[in-house]
Amino acid sequence: MNLLDGKLVSAKIKEDIKLEAAEFAAKSGRKPHLVAILVGNDGGSETYVASKMRNCELVGFESTNIRYDESVSEIELIAKIKEINEDATVDGLIVQLPLPKHIDPDKVTEAIDYKKDVDGFHPINLGRMQRNLPCFIPATPYGIMLMLEHYKIDTAGKKAVVIGRSNIVGSPMSILLARNSNPGNCTVTLTHSRTENLPAEVLEADIIVAAIGKKNFVTEDMVKEGAIVIDVGINRETSTETKSGFKLYGDVDFENVAAKASWITPVPGGVGLMTIVGLLKNTLEAAKGTIYS
Numbered sequence: 001m002n003l004l005d006g007k008l009v010s011a012k013i014k015e016d017i018k019l020e021a022a023e024f025a026a027k028s029g030r031k032p033h034l035v036a037i038l039v040g041n042d043g044g045s046e047t048y049v050a051s052k053m054r055n056c057e058l059v060g061f062e063s064t065n066i067r068y069d070e071s072v073s074e075i076e077l078i079a080k081i082k083e084i085n086e087d088a089t090v091d092g093l094i095v096q097l098p099l100p101k102h103i104d105p106d107k108v109t110e111a112i113d114y115k116k117d118v119d120g121f122h123p124i125n126l127g128r129m130q131r132n133l134p135c136f137i138p139a140t141p142y143g144i145m146l147m148l149e150h151y152k153i154d155t156a157g158k159k160a161v162v163i164g165r166s167n168i169v170g171s172p173m174s175i176l177l178a179r180n181s182n183p184g185n186c187t188v189t190l191t192h193s194r195t196e197n198l199p200a201e202v203l204e205a206d207i208i209v210a211a212i213g214k215k216n217f218v219t220e221d222m223v224k225e226g227a228i229v230i231d232v233g234i235n236r237e238t239s240t241e242t243k244s245g246f247k248l249y250g251d252v253d254f255e256n257v258a259a260k261a262s263w264i265t266p267v268p269g270g271v272g273l274m275t276i277v278g279l280l281k282n283t284l285e286a287a288k289g290t291i292y293s
């Protein structure tokens with residue numbers, strides 16, 4: 001078993017981003033700027049946004065975190081988004097999901113200027129991705145592709161099974177793996193909660209991407225010898241063993257699956273760190289205007 005080491009790869013790519021950000025700042029007189037909007041006090045979301053902000057500082061970006069109380073109205077939130085859309089000092093804008101039930105995430109996503117949509121969730125970016133046109137790719141799938149590229153994993157012609165069809169992970173991941181690109185050119189099966197005999201589908205896979213949100217969902221009996229296993233899941237459980245008071249688990253039973261896999265991502269230390277890299281790369285591209293001028 002070989003580790004797809006998110007710590008190592010993300011550190012290396014962040015060094016490159018830092019150099020490019022410094023070049024951008026020297027030329028333009030300002031740093032790339034990411035704004036993150038956080039609504040409410042969800043512990044997981046707070047941790048993710050804090051990590052995004054910290055990583056912006058690390059690579060020499062400016063970052064702004066705008067916080068709203070859980071009770072903010074959809075109208076007020078969208079008005080703020082429109083204001084930021086017009087602000088020439090902001091390159092990238094993200095709204096941390098999930099949002100409270102009274103706010104429609106689709107309306108919020110579509111309110112963001114697609115040229116600042118560094119999460120890559122806007123339908124224009126998703127449509128352009130599907131057509132293999134320049135666009136912002138959703139950060140998690142983008143990070144996974146960067147990881148596969150770094151380790152020069154040969155994906156062409158391989159059978160990939162993606163578990164989970166969310167708009168932010170599973171669906172875009174299936175599109176990227178099937179695209180005529182490198183990494184890519186896989187034969188992809190997208191599975192979900194209504195898939196019949198899911199273990200049999202997964203057992204056929206050369207590449208497994210698990211994005212379900214259920215601890216230890218993928219067990220060793222579902223994994224072919226030599227498979228490449230990408231674990232996207234982040235399942236947070238309270239723990240007395242850690243200083244933070246919680247522990248993270250993936251969707252894959254790492255201990256037992258690792259023995260069969262040729263490559264596997266750990267949790268933590270895998271896809272989560274690469275997601276940040278995807279976001280930073282998108283923000284840098286937004287600042288440089290290389291995707292949309």
Ligand code: NAD
Nearest residue numbers: 140164165166169192193211212213232233234271272275
């Ligand atoms: P989601 O809840 O939006 O989607 C889950 C998907 O899993 C759905 O498509 C559903 O059909 C499928 N599913 C649920 N139960 C199933 C079952 N029994 N059999 C087959 N499929 C089933 O989740 P998401 O936003 O895609 O996130 C998935 C997981 O990845 C979560 O744990 C989340 O925290 C994590 N995540 C991690 C990162 C990262 O950076 N590592 C980023 C985003 C999400």
